[in-house]
Amino acid sequence: MAIGFGIIGAGQMGAVHAAAIDAVSEAQLIAVADVDEKRADILAGEHGLQHVFTDYNHLLALRNVDAVVIATPDQLHCEPAVASSNAGKHVLLEKPIATNLRDADRIIASSKAANVKLAIGHCSRYDTTHTAIKEQIETGSLGDVMSIYSKRHAFITEARRLGGRVSVEQYLAVHDLDLMLWYLNDEVVRVTAEIVAGPVQNELGVHDICWTMFKTRRGAVGIVESGWVLPAKLGMGGDVRFEVVGSKGIAYGQVLPNTVAICNDDGWQFPDVQHWSKLHGNLVGWYAEQVRCFVQSIERDEPPVATGDDGRRSLEVIIAARYSYQKNETVSLPFTESHG
Numbered sequence: 348m349a350i351g352f353g354i355i356g357a358g359q360m361g362a363v364h365a366a367a368i369d370a371v372s373e374a375q376l377i378a379v380a381d382v383d384e385k386r387a388d389i390l391a392g393e394h395g396l397q398h399v400f401t402d403y404n405h406l407l408a409l410r411n412v413d414a415v416v417i418a419t420p421d422q423l424h425c426e427p428a429v430a431s432s433n434a435g436k437h438v439l440l441e442k443p444i445a446t447n448l449r450d451a452d453r454i455i456a457s458s459k460a461a462n463v464k465l466a467i468g469h470c471s472r473y474d475t476t477h478t479a480i481k482e483q484i485e486t487g488s489l490g491d492v493m494s495i496y497s498k499r500h501a502f503i504t505e506a507r508r509l510g511g512r513v514s515v516e517q518y519l520a521v522h523d524l525d526l527m528l529w530y531l532n533d534e535v536v537r538v539t540a541e542i543v544a545g546p547v548q549n550e551l552g553v554h555d556i557c558w559t560m561f562k563t564r565r566g567a568v569g570i571v572e573s574g575w576v577l578p579a580k581l582g583m584g585g586d587v588r589f590e591v592v593g594s595k596g597i598a599y600g601q602v603l604p605n606t607v608a609i610c611n612d613d614g615w616q617f618p619d620v621q622h623w624s625k626l627h628g629n630l631v632g633w634y635a636e637q638v639r640c641f642v643q644s645i646e647r648d649e650p651p652v653a654t655g656d657d658g659r660r661s662l663e664v665i666i667a668a669r670y671s672y673q674k675n676e677t678v679s680l681p682f683t684e685s686h687g
C-alpha cells in the first residue's frame with residue numbers, strides 16, 4: 348500500500364514536493380497545511396485534496412498520514428519536525444535541518460525517540476551529476492581526495508523572493524557542503540569564511556557572496572563559493588559547478604546553466620531541464636527521486652540517503668562560517684553554540 352503523505356508549508360517547495368509525491372506510485376498525497384489559508388487552498392485544489400488545514404496539528408492527527416514533508420521557512424523547521432515525530436510520522440525535512448545546533452539536536456532526538464525516519468532535503472544527492480562523482484570517489488579512480496571546490500550562484504530574483512530572511516550560505520552553500528562531506532566521509536576541523544556586500548546587501552540587508560573554506564581531519568581542503576547577485580536576464584537557471592581533485596585524477600561536474608537554448612522576439616530562454624523538469628507532464632529528477640528513496644527507507648527500514656546527522660554536519664560548518672566572517676577569525680570544530 349502507498350505511504351500516505353502530508354505537506355506542511357505550501358509555498359514554493361511545498362508545491363514541488365506535492366508534484367514529486369504525485370510522481371511516485373508508492374506515495375500518495377493526502378493532506379496539506381499552511382498558516383496561509385490561501386496557499387494551502389491553492390495547493391490542495393491543484394491536487395484534489397480534501398484535507399486542508401491552517402494548523403499542522405490537525406494534519407498530524409490523520410491516521411492515514413504516515414509521513415510528512417516539512418517545507419516551512421528555515422527558522423520554522425523545529426516545531427513541526429518535533430511534533431511530527433512525536434505524532435509517529437516519518438519526516439522529510441527541507442534543508443537546512445535548522446538554523447542552530449540546539450534545534451538540530453532536538454529534531455534528531457525526537458525522531459530517534461519515536462523511531463521514525465528523518466531525512467533532510469539535501470536534494471543534490473539525487474542528481475546524477477553529483478552521484479556520478481560520488482561513485483568515482485568510492486571506486487578509488489580519483490585516488491585520495493585532496494581538494495574540492497564548488498560554485499553556486501543564483502539570480503538576484505531568488506534573493507528578493509526570500510526578502511533577507513536567510514543568508515546565502517545557509518540557503519545555497521549548505522547544498523555544496525553536504526555534498527562535500529558526503530564525498531569526503533571526513534570531519535571538518537577548521538573553517539574560514541569571507542563575505543562581500545553589494546546590491547543584495549543594499550536592498551535586502553544580507554550579503555551578496557560568501558566564500559567558505561575548510562580543512563578536514565585527514566587534510567583535504569574545500570572551498571564553497573556561493574552568491575545570489577546574478578542578473579535574472581542571464582536566464583540559464585544559475586551557475587552551479589563542482590570540481591574534485593584527487594591524488595590520481597580530477598572530476599568536473601556542471602549542473603547549471605541549463606543546456607537547451609531558445610531564442611525568439613523575447614530574447615534568449617533556457618527551459619529547465621535539470622531542476623524541476625517535467626517529462627510528459629510529470630515531475631522527474633531529483634525531487635521525485637528524493638521521495639522515492641525516502642519511501643524506500645521507510646519500507647525497508649533503512650537509513651535515509653541524507654540523515655538528520657548529515658544535516659547537522661553541514662549546518663555546523665555554516666554556523667562556523669558565519670562566526671568566522673563576523674569575528675574575522677578561523678574557527679575550529681566541533682563548534683559549540685556558546686561560540687556565538
Ligand SMILES: NC(=O)c1ccc[n+]([C@@H]2O[C@H](COP(=O)([O-])OP(=O)(O)OC[C@H]3O[C@@H](n4cnc5c(N)ncnc54)[C@H](O)[C@@H]3O)[C@@H](O)[C@H]2O)c1
Nearest residue numbers: 356357358359360380381382383418419420421441442470
Ligand atoms: N531543496 C531545495 O532545492 C530548496 C529550494 C528552495 C527552498 N528550500 C527550502 O525549503 C524550505 C521552504 O522554502 P520555500 O522557498 O518553499 O519558502 P516559502 O516562503 O515559499 O514557503 C514556506 C511556506 O511555509 C508556510 N508556513 C510558515 N509557518 C508555517 C507553519 N507553522 N505551519 C504551516 N506552514 C507554515 C508559509 O506560510 C509559506 O507558505 C526552506 O527551508 C528552504 O530553505 C529548498
